[in-house]
Amino acid sequence: MATAAIRADGLGKRFRLGERERYLALRDVLARAVTAPFRRRPAANENGNAHIWALRDVTLEVGEGETIGIVGRNGAGKSTLLKILAGITLPTKGSAEVRGRVGSLLEVGTGFHPELTGRENIYFSGSILGMRRREIDRKFEEIVAFAGVETFLETPLKHYSSGMQLRLAFSVAAHLEPEVLLVDEVLAVGDLEFQKKCLGKMEEVTRGGRTVLFVSHNMGAIRRICTRGVWLDGGAVRMTGTAAECVDAYAASVEAPETGSGIFDLRERKDRYGTGSVRLRELRLLDSDHRPSASVEFGEPFTLVFDIECVRSTPSCYVGVTLLSSDGASVLSSHHYDSAEMRALVAGTRHTLSCQFSPNDLKPGRYSLQAGVLDYATWECVDLFSSAGDFTVEVGSGRFGRLADGRPGYAQPNLLWKWE
């Protein structure tokens, strides 16, 4: 019977809130120690707040050669789990056992130093990642070839472009041959071509019989590379199963709260970015009957309504919206000044802008709305949501005279064909 490559048993990790936020100074500690007898509350709670459990009772078993995808929201404990399994930090409770050499790919460019040359960095980085010197010697040519930096080997790394640094870093990491590989969202960096290359190499690695734990927000990559999945939510294991099952369940949970209403309340949301001179309060999706709805039919016109409030007076802000398809591609972008005038906004006022999407040629599927207020004069982001909400375009009933078929593309516009 094969023994498990990784076995985790009731792992728990507790962080003291404020531990990462403020560097302690020795004088503070000494001062606290001196005043301790005079304080009523115990010193441990002097920050006034509790601990958070980043991981709660995580138990799982990974067989050899398996590729497990770990999904979950930010802060669910995925990186913490990897760090504990890598030995970088110790758990507060529970235990784990890992068989085999562990390679941790928690970032790209571990150990890189800008003053050292490419060659020197390959050796140092390879060594710190766990390769023996003989191993690095043996794979040196391959590493250089994969990264494409032959001519720059003797140049200090600080003269490399960021793309080259990335390629070199990944190349070193990709040639690691540990029995257990822990990968944390490394594929999230770099341009599309680089990501494709990384993905390809990852697939190659997993086919080699290695045990891989892969944390990523790229659901497509997880589906492609992983056989099984684990969904971590709030530090605990919420679900295990095949990779596809976990990805679907996780994705559904993320979309669920917004679905159904078509009204996206943005007032309290924190995932906004920008100067804040104008704020988006609400985004509404209205169907052809002018009722809020989270789904519209193919061919059926719909309206996007933006409620904004002006915090600081500004002369040149505009509202823009970008539609993204379910695979992350930008389908189209529209700015309000395309057809409406740009207005100077006065602090304290509220306004409503509507955008009629007609005709609606979007192919059936799920779309994500990136919406924001931007400044025309300074190109600044004023209040941008990279994901304000989602909606679905359903296959139509032909009510508006058109039906979508399976042809390629994000839109199926009704172009005018004519025999000449």
Added chain:
Amino acid sequence: MGTETNPVSGVIAVAGSTPAAGGLHPALHAVPVKRIAPPGKWFSWNLRELADYRELLYFLVWREIKVRYKQTLIGAGWAIIQPVASMAVFSLFFGRLAKIPSGGLPYPLFFYLALLPWTYFAGALTGATNSVVENQRVITKVYFPRVLLPLSAVISGLLDFAIAFLLLVGMAVYYRVTPGPWLAFLPLFLLLAVLTALGAGLWLAGLNALYRDVRYVVPFLVQFWLFASPVAYPSSLVPAKWRALYGLNPMAGVIDGFRWAVTGENPPSVGLLAVSAVAVVVMLVAGLWFFRRMEATVADVV
């Protein structure tokens, strides 16, 4: 999983683990197994693991040295300038002007013999203190025994020491110092200096990772330590009844020993040496213990 003698029962297998295609991995029997658990009260040192990582230690030292000398004008010259400049200043003020007794040795030689190990010690101590914090990026991303960091700082200082030692050889020739059998003890005193730097360095490295203002204390500490050591004056100035206590400073034993090992004059008192040796061992063991404890959570706070 009934065949496993797993002390913790109730392990829930995730969706049934199946063996990889082809059955057992061929290298399974040779594969290292790492056990991860919360930190305990006492520490254990996995010496096999440290031996495993000896190549990384080499690379850490190598990187330290390379980076230090890249893009410098004088390069290795810096290793000599500091002790020589100090020697010149000490010779002038403590020697010519203050006329402290030098036990028959010419002043430059007297001071240089002390400044040589001292410069190494001060540099190694400062380097070790900053070693963990400087490498915070790597510590939070990859596992390796963290003790390699202060250890590599302490070792990389030896290169500068070696370069400055060459000058000492030149000086010894110039002052017609004949080497004797006592020279054999020189490596021993050097080792004492290395271990002192390591012991204190482990403490300071750990403290610095936890409390960032420790870094600012170190220059004062080094300054104070300098005057607590027989660099600018011979230890014979210390009254006999205090000499044993004085020996609690291991560098006292180191510097006295250096002076004696090269010139054969003024052998250090055995009592002082004994106290120094014991002090080093205690500092080292305590430092290792403290560092080990801090190691458990350093990645969380650094």
